[in-house]
Amino acid sequence: MRAGPSLLLRTPSGGGRPLRASAALVLSAAFLMVALAGQAVADESLTAIRFWTAPDHTRIVIDMTGSVEYDAGTRRDPDRVVVLVKNASLDGPVAVTPVGDGLVERVRVNELDGGAQVVLDLTKASEYNVFPLLPYAGKPHRVVIDVFRDADPRIESAREIADRPLSHRVVVIDAGHGGEDPGTLGNGELMEKDVVLDIARRLAAILGEQEGCEAKLTRGGDYYVSLRKRKELASAWNGDLFISIHGNSAPNRRATGTEVFTVSDRGASDQTARELADRENAADIVGGVTPETGDDVLAILVDLKMGDRMQKSMHLASFINGELTEEGLGPVHTKRAGFVVLKSLAMPSVLVEVGFLSNNKDVAKLKRADYRQQYAEALAEAIDGYFVAYAPVAAAPDGTHEVAPGETLWSIARRYGKSVAELRNINDLADDCTIYVGQKLNVSGT
Ligand SMILES: [Zn+2]
Missing domain, CATH: 3.40.630.40 (Zn-dependent exopeptidases)
Incomplete structure (x- = not known):
């Protein structure tokens, strides 16, 4: 459960001084607010499920009416990611969302006693990450589930x-x-x-x-x-x-x-x-x-x-x-x-x-x-x-290039129409070597 408004209402000088009438009124108003907020927590609803397919991951976004807590885990046979959104109910036609992008097959929502259970049916066991997003740009409180592909094409x-x-x-x-x-x-x-x-x-x-x-x-x-x-x-x-x-x-x-x-x-x-x-x-x-x-x-x-x-x-x-x-x-x-x-x-x-x-x-x-x-x-x-x-230029007459301040192996390679690997090879440079100003590099290719 999320924390309600702060209950701490202290008299300025603290201690056992009796509360004045006005302070008592404020106090009861505060209790009323907390009671309402407490009720709202139990009543948060899941209003929509959206998804975005990226080359390296699929993002499932669950729109909520307010901030919620959740538990997440995986299940086998078949492979699933299961997120229980606590004390939340289902509001709207979001029981099954077909995804079918080769990573996530569909998203289902089950209403359980403890809340709304969001189930992602996967094509195979995959890494995943769950995090909340706060309201922004007209979007409500959200719970985001990212499922990652093994490799980024x-x-x-x-x-x-x-x-x-x-x-x-x-x-x-x-x-x-x-x-x-x-x-x-x-x-x-x-x-x-x-x-x-x-x-x-x-x-x-x-x-x-x-x-x-x-x-x-x-x-x-x-x-x-x-x-x-x-x-x-x-x-x-x-x-x-x-x-x-x-x-x-x-x-x-x-x-x-x-x-x-x-x-x-x-x-x-x-x-x-x-x-x-x-x-x-x-x-x-x-x-x-x-x-x-x-x-x-x-x-x-x-x-x-x-x-x-x-x-x-x-x-x-x-x-x-x-x-x-x-x-x-x-x-x-x-x-x-x-x-x-x-x-x-x-x-x-x-x-x-x-x-x-x-x-x-x-x-x-x-x-x-x-x-x-x-x-x-x-x-x-x-x-x-x-x-x-910036078309590649021909090598210097003697086939060398003197390293100037600010230059890198990359910029020199591109300038002479070579790859960095080729330049390293020609000059017998180790992978982790650094070049220095004034160094002469063979850029002729032999
Ligand atoms: Zn921008």
Whole structure:
């Protein structure tokens, strides 16, 4: 049972002083509240069951009228996950929910004396996790059951990509949010998770048709992908570019247009950059800090590694700015998140906020399929421009490359159209070795 409102009602000076009449009234009112709350606990209802199938897990979401306690366990023959939602009853036609995604066959609910028993019939014994979710974005109290697949087919596919021809480019497209996380809801007409997934898919389709280019989506459907998983996928695929797609929102409903974010690691060492960052932060405070700026941008970009790719990221951002502006899809603002970055990006990366879902005009545009297609095409053009600018170069005349500050084995390998493994091999470098500034590496391939 959940705890009711606090019963502790103390007189200010404590001890055995008699309660005054008014305090006694308050006290009895408090008891009444507790009694009502106690009754509500026994009466919580299970109102709906939803599910999301992701490549690596299936998420079952149980909507509740209030917070509840639960017990979870597994049963064999057949394999099941069983969750008893204590003191809850069934309210609504949710007795059996067919899932049939190869991992979870169906979800059944049995009403028992102790509460509502939720049974997941599995195709085989699988790892699982149960946790509560608090009300958010119009969603009620929820109990979430994740059932995991043995392997993530997206990670498995990384092996094929590792063997790709060196001219082959991999663009990691990261549609924000998904599943139980709708992102920003804007004016209520559009959900961020839907808009960004659509643009991401369109971009992937355009890039996928191009010779020598492969687009990988961290999220290809409506399901939740953790930030950790997004990074894991991006690095497993060893992408040449990472583009995260989000939708903006601001308390100032006039805020409009695209914002392209890159991360700067100059915040601490460069006074100009610091002042710029401070100014941007101040502007954000005046204009209203969006949750995006606080959560998505920082969390996604900071945690990715960033070395000499900062310059490339900014270059990509300027290509995106140029293409969107040229196509009449502006206004576009490129921004650098102003803070000290301790880690480096794994690959050149940008985060594109495709528009403000808090702005009526932006929403009207983003609701149009032809606009989203045009937007995706402009992003694809920008990525093309970037790849032309950073096409692999021929080896130096003597076949060596002198390591410059900020360079990594990865960036040198890509520059000379080689794989990291190949570069290690040619130079007889151990897997755990580090390179140093001034070191000469053989990049000629012999
Ligand atoms: Zn977002």
